[in-house]
Amino acid sequence: MALIDRIENVIKAELNALLDKAEDPQKMAANLLLELEECLSECRATAASLICEEKALVRQAADAEKQIQQWQEKAELAISKDREDLAKAALVEKQKLATVITSKTEERTKLTEALAKLNEDATTLQAKIQALRVKQTQFKRHEASLAVRLKAKQVLHSEQMQSSTQKFEQLMCKVERLEAEVESYELGNNSTADAFKKMAQDEQLEQELQALKAKVQNNHAA
Structure with missing residues (x-):
């Protein structure tokens, strides 16, 4: 068939x-x-x-x-x-x-x-x-x-994608630059506080040094 x-x-x-x-x-x-x-x-x-x-x-x-x-x-x-x-x-x-x-x-x-x-x-x-x-x-x-x-x-x-990526990177650079400027202002404002803090540390160090000298003198006298 x-x-x-x-x-x-x-x-x-x-x-x-x-x-x-x-x-x-x-x-x-x-x-x-x-x-x-x-x-x-x-x-x-x-x-x-x-x-x-x-x-x-x-x-x-x-x-x-x-x-x-x-x-x-x-x-x-x-x-x-x-x-x-x-x-x-x-x-x-x-x-x-x-x-x-x-x-x-x-x-x-x-x-x-x-x-x-x-x-x-x-x-x-x-x-x-x-x-x-x-x-x-x-x-x-x-x-x-x-x-x-x-x-x-x-x-x-695509060119559009590359252009968007470049724009994003530029925006990030601007943001980082602004953050840096903010930090620079904070450094300037904290300089006085840092000076007082250093003075207090120096005073404490001087006190400890005088106490150490007195201890040594007492030991020699004994």
Whole structure:
């Protein structure tokens, strides 16, 4: 079947390899996803058609079985009436129906095999679709991350950013200069207080020195 051949070709395709080679992985992934979903849809539609055929074969085989039983009964009736000619004719019809049943059984076997193959392919296609959707999500996240990083770099390297940085540095210089001026005023205002503090320290030091001399003299006198 052409459909099964097409599905097998899609399934055998290495999706990751195709995406790696693509100039636009996002577009390639979208096209692949569309093709996979179309194949899955066709696969399911074909499976539904085969299931209908299979049910028809089962019904036809069951009808043939009933007719075989009827011809068997007719053949027995003909024998009971000494009508071998009619009995033989009934048995011929019975054989024809048996042949029909055999044919229907063979057709049903082929349909069952085709349905099993389609079910297997549908499962594989569904898995590939899921994997591709995950890949698409990864692409989108990566693309969004790159866009944010690019915008950040553009802002950091923009003339406006550099100009703002320079203005901020100039403002900081002005603030530091003002702080220095304030500190210089405070140094001038505290000079008198520092002088009195130094005088008090010198007086305390002189007192300690005189006490030490007196102690030494007393020790020598003793």
